[in-house]
Amino acid sequence: MADGIPQWAGGLPADAPPRPGTAKYEEMMKERERERQTPKKDDATAQSSNTEGMGTIR
DSSP: OGGGSOGGGTOOOTTOOOOTTSHHHHHHHHHHHHHHHSOOHHHHHHHHHHHHTOOOOO
């Protein structure tokens, strides 16, 4: 019943994560794990640019 209370009346906001034990929660956790395991394009670019600038110090 508490899940049906609107936000203006003290209920959960619309963007609140699903509750543990529900099917939507399991889907969210699988998606989060998939995103965690995929390499980020920005991270790979930042790492390659950092190694390029590390030359010999004179």
